[in-house]
Amino acid sequence: MDRNNSRRQVAAMKQSLFDQGLLDEQFIQLEELQDDANPNFVEEIVTLYYRDSSRLISNLEQTLERNPLDFNKLDTIMHQFKGSSSSIGAKKVKAESSLIREYCRTGNAEGCRKSYQQMKKEYVALRKKLENYFQLARQAGPLERACRPK
């Protein structure tokens, strides 16, 4: 039926996000916290994440514009950013964040700026992909049970 088909599509999309290395186990952990009373918890958390981290993104861009680069400040912001990204299971964004922190540690301004560009790309792309995923999940039916991708 249509509903089964939709559910298969949702599962396939989720599988794809995992295969691309965009999401990790934490995403599944969050899905497991969904129930009848809180059916859209993951979507809510992801929305909050993007809203909250936009503030960090502004801070990051301001900090990166300055010369010389304040590595300590950058690292502090990145610590927060990495933390939230990790909390929603954003695997690639988290990895890119770690890279930036490494460049901060070694005082590599060029490295920081380049990897920030890469991280922002991933961050923006993930948002779109998750929006699509949640939209499809809503259409497929309210009880999208947490299932581990293979």
Place this chain on the structure above:
Amino acid sequence: MAISGDVLRDFSPEVVGEFHVLAVDDSFVDRKVIERLLKFTSCKVTVVESGTRALQYLGLDGDTSSIGFDGVKVNMIMTDYSMPGMTGYELLKKIKQESSVFREIPVVVMSSENILTRIDSCLEEGAEEFLLKPVKLSDVKRLTDFILRGEGKQVGGKRSQKRSRSDDFVSSLSTSCSSCDLSSPSPSEISSKKSRL
């Protein structure tokens, strides 16, 4: 010891709904996640954004007189380590420096960084446990079960084994009694041991 044992023994599984956790984290996203984790485990949750707020909530900020203060009952505190202003470690120390009731509250420290010295110092200072972020449902379940069964750590001691406080007391009693009866050597045994040397 008897007082703290009584405090823990009050929380049988039937009153799990009243198990009140105070969560402290400066990250908005993490506050939402920990709140959901705890509510999912049927705990009552209060979430605050800083150590200062946590102390205010507990009535330990010095502004409120602790004598006769009708403070809210908190059964466990979960705090992030890295926070601006007062760190989770500093909050932990402040709570453990308090007298009686507050010092007894199990404090769990959470951190995204797996730094051994950090973990050690938190446990030394009396943290119940050190959790690596992101915190999982299984972590929270394990913690609440552990504390509800009255198996929390002893005051000022290191992390306890999974035995209840009353069990410890009874078993240590029996051990010392048996050693009194059986292990003290008779004079003849002592002299024979000496001669062998």
